[in-house]
Amino acid sequence: MPEGLRGTVIFDLDGTLVDSAPDLADALDTLLEERGHKALGLDHARRLIGHGVAELVRKGLEARGETLEGLDLAQAVQRFLKHYTQFLSRKSTPYPGAAEALTELRFSGWRLVVCTNKLEASARGLLQDLGLLPAFALVAGPDTFGVAKPDPAHLLRCLPGQDLSKHPAIMVGDSEVDVAAAQAAKLPVIAATWGYARVPLADLRPDSLVNSLSDVPSAVERLSA
Numbered sequence: 617m618p619e620g621l622r623g624t625v626i627f628d629l630d631g632t633l634v635d636s637a638p639d640l641a642d643a644l645d646t647l648l649e650e651r652g653h654k655a656l657g658l659d660h661a662r663r664l665i666g667h668g669v670a671e672l673v674r675k676g677l678e679a680r681g682e683t684l685e686g687l688d689l690a691q692a693v694q695r696f697l698k699h700y701t702q703f704l705s706r707k708s709t710p711y712p713g714a715a716e717a718l719t720e721l722r723f724s725g726w727r728l729v730v731c732t733n734k735l736e737a738s739a740r741g742l743l744q745d746l747g748l749l750p751a752f753a754l755v756a757g758p759d760t761f762g763v764a765k766p767d768p769a770h771l772l773r774c775l776p777g778q779d780l781s782k783h784p785a786i787m788v789g790d791s792e793v794d795v796a797a798a799q800a801a802k803l804p805v806i807a808a809t810w811g812y813a814r815v816p817l818a819d820l821r822p823d824s825l826v827n828s829l830s831d832v833p834s835a836v837e838r839l840s841a
């Protein structure tokens with residue numbers, strides 16, 4: 617951990633920092649329509665986000681009666697990504713208070729990283745388009761270290777050489793996958809209620825439950841005290 621830094625705050629991306637569902641939904645609908653299916657729409661797509669792109673495509677197609685596996689699924693994912701690259705930040709917006717919360721945390725001496733099940737290139741592109749990329753020391757997708765949430769290793773690989781007894785690490789995420797990964801890694805977790813969780817987050821017993829990104833810096837202070 618570089619001199620003077622207090623620890624690391626690990627942010628999830630989709631549903632936590634950025635409302636990216638509208639663009640993911642449009643890319644999925646474009647894929648569905650070109651395969652002869654009816655579009656699924658935003659509300660349905662939102663419920664499929666959090667487990668990575670292959671899962672989004674697999675479940676989206678399944679909802680329209682098409683079951684794909686192996687190479688066929690991989691090809692559909694490539695096609696989806698081709699569309700998504702065009703849509704990346706067309707409708708996606710940072711959640712209110714994102715830039716301010718990141719600035720406040722950095723000012724207080726926190727190293728910030730993104731740990732997402734979005735592919736690293738998509739995550740970087742989206743953060744860049746929205747002006748948030750410079751805040752982060754690291755952006756780790758499932759393809760960065762070859763491991764994905766809920767595997768705790770995805771989080772722990774974002775903390776190289778960090779002595780957690782001196783420099784804490786705290787996870788902030790919107791989904792059951794984030795809470796599970798943090799709990800398995802034995803890291804405190806702040807659950808973001810504005811995202812795409814499919815279950816009531818309170819049931820997962822996060823260390824803190826917040827209703828706005830502007831509440832994250834104080835929750836981080838409380839959990840690291």
Ligand SMILES: O=C(O)COP(=O)(O)O
Pocket residue numbers: 628629630631664665666667668669672731732733734735791
């Ligand atoms: O792309 C996804 O499925 C989810 O990405 P996230 O881990 O940033 O929520």
Ligand SMILES: [Mg+2]
Pocket residue numbers: 628629630631632666789790791811
């Ligand atoms: Mg998320």
